[in-house]
Amino acid sequence: MEESGAGFVVRTQAESWLPLSPGERSVAIEVLVHGPLSRTEIARRLDLSPGSLTRLTKPLIQEGLLVEVEEAGATEGRQGRPSQPLDVVADSRHFLGFKITDDTVYGVLTTLRSEIVARLDRSLAARDPGEVADVLAGMTRELSRGRPRPAGLGIGVGGLVEGRSVVGESPFLGWRGVPLAALVEERTGLPVVVENDTAAFVEAETWFGAGRGLDRFVVLTIGAGLGYGLVLGGRRVPYSGDEDRGFGRHWILDPYGPLTPDGRRGSAVSLLTIPNIRYQVRAATGRDVGYEEILASAAAGEPMPARVVGEAARALGILVAQIANFVMPQKILLAGEGVGLMKVAGDVVENTIRDNRHPRAAPVVLETRVSDFHDWARGAAVLAIQVLVLGAAQV
Numbered sequence: 001m002e003e004s005g006a007g008f009v010v011r012t013q014a015e016s017w018l019p020l021s022p023g024e025r026s027v028a029i030e031v032l033v034h035g036p037l038s039r040t041e042i043a044r045r046l047d048l049s050p051g052s053l054t055r056l057t058k059p060l061i062q063e064g065l066l067v068e069v070e071e072a073g074a075t076e077g078r079q080g081r082p083s084q085p086l087d088v089v090a091d092s093r094h095f096l097g098f099k100i101t102d103d104t105v106y107g108v109l110t111t112l113r114s115e116i117v118a119r120l121d122r123s124l125a126a127r128d129p130g131e132v133a134d135v136l137a138g139m140t141r142e143l144s145r146g147r148p149r150p151a152g153l154g155i156g157v158g159g160l161v162e163g164r165s166v167v168g169e170s171p172f173l174g175w176r177g178v179p180l181a182a183l184v185e186e187r188t189g190l191p192v193v194v195e196n197d198t199a200a201f202v203e204a205e206t207w208f209g210a211g212r213g214l215d216r217f218v219v220l221t222i223g224a225g226l227g228y229g230l231v232l233g234g235r236r237v238p239y240s241g242d243e244d245r246g247f248g249r250h251w252i253l254d255p256y257g258p259l260t261p262d263g264r265r266g267s268a269v270s271l272l273t274i275p276n277i278r279y280q281v282r283a284a285t286g287r288d289v290g291y292e293e294i295l296a297s298a299a300a301g302e303p304m305p306a307r308v309v310g311e312a313a314r315a316l317g318i319l320v321a322q323i324a325n326f327v328m329p330q331k332i333l334l335a336g337e338g339v340g341l342m343k344v345a346g347d348v349v350e351n352t353i354r355d356n357r358h359p360r361a362a363p364v365v366l367e368t369r370v371s372d373f374h375d376w377a378r379g380a381a382v383l384a385i386q387v388l389v390l391g392a393a394q395v
Contacts, residue, residue, distance in 0.1 A: 034089035093151040097381025102172040106373040110381040137187035152388030156197030189370040200379035202229030218329045221336035272314035312364035313345035317352025329366040
C-alpha cells in the first residue's frame with residue numbers, strides 16, 4: 001500500500017466487490033446484519049441448497065468480503081469436521097458518514113459493520129452549497145488520513161431528498177434543488193449517496209441497532225424537528241414525498257393546545273419540538289431559555305416550565321399510543337436530542353400511553369436513547385454501505 005496525494009492509503013487489491021449478483025448480495029447482507037452464521041443457518045434463512053450456497057459464498061470469500069471463523073465454544077480434540085461459520089471482514093472497508101445541520105457538519109468514519117472508528121465536527125461559516133461541499137471534502141481528507149481509501153460516502157440532510165443525490169428542499173439550510181452528491185463527488189472522487197437524515201438513521205437502527213431482526217419497528221425522533229420512520233417486514237417503508245417533515249405538523253394531539261410558529265394548533269410539532277417548547281416558555285415569560293434549562297426548571301417544580309413540559313409529555317404519550325394502536329410494532333425507538341423529556345416526565349408519558357391503549361393490549365416496548373449527531377452521521381454511512389457497496393435495493 002502507498003500514500004496518495006489525497007491523503008488516502010491506496011490498496012493494491014481490488015477496491016470493490018461490485019458488482020455482486022442478487023444471490024451474492026443476499027448472502028452478504030444476511031451475514032453482515034446477523035453474522036457470524038453457519039452455512040446451515042444461512043441456507044435455511046435464504047432457502048438455498050448447500051450447492052447453491054457454496055457457489056454464492058466462494059467468490060465472496062475470495063474477494064475478502066467474507067471469512068471463515070471458528071465456531072463459538074469450539075474446543076480442541078472435538079470429533080468430526082470442525083464447523084466454520086461465515087462472518088464479514090468488518091475492517092476490510094471504511095465508509096464516511098456526514099450529518100449536516102444549520103450550523104455544523106458532523107462526520108464519522110466507520111467499518112463495514114458501522115462501528116465508528118473516527119469522528120470529526122466542523123462549523124459552517126456559510127450555507128452556500130459549494131462552500132458546504134468544500135467543508136465535506138476537507139473533513140473527508142482529515143477523517144481518511146493514514147487509512148485505506150473509503151469505499152463510499154453518505155450524507156444525511158433534514159428535508160426532502162430526490163434520487164438519493166439532490167436536496168429538493170431543506171428549510172434548515174435554505175436549499176432548493178441542490179445537487180449535493182455531484183458537488184461532493186467532484187471534490188472527493190468518491191461515490192456519494194444523499195438521503196433524508198431520519199431515513200438514514202432508521203436504516204442504521206434496522207440493520208445494526210434497536211430494530212435488528214424485527215419485522216415491525218418504529219423510530220420516533222424529537223429535537224429541532226420531529227422524525228418518523230416505519231419498518232415493516234424488516235424493511236423501511238420509503239417516504240412517498242415530504243411526509244417525514246409534514247406528518248407531525250398535521251398530526252393533532254390536542255385541538256386546544258398551543259399555537260406556535262411551526263405546526264398547526266396542538267400538533268405534534270407544536271407540542272414536542274425543542275424550538276416550539278422554547279417558544280411557549282418565551283411567550284409566557286418573556287425570557288429566551290434553553291431547552292435543558294427548561295427541563296431543569298420543570299423538574300424543580302417551576303410552574304410555567306412544568307406546565308409546558310407536562311403538556312409535551314402527555315402529547316408524547318398520546319403519539320406513542322396512537323402509533324402502537326395502528327402499527328402494532330414490536331418496538332418503538334425514541335431518539336434525538338429532545339428525549340431528555342423522558343428523564344423529567346417519563347412517568348407522565350408512560351401513564352398517558354396506558355390511558356390511551358386497550359387495557360389488555362400488550363405493553364409498548366419503548367426504548368429511549370439520547371442520540372447525538374454522530375449517530376445520525378453513522379446512519380448516513382450505513383446508507384453508503386447499503387447502496388454503494390452492497391448494492392442493496394432502494395428501500
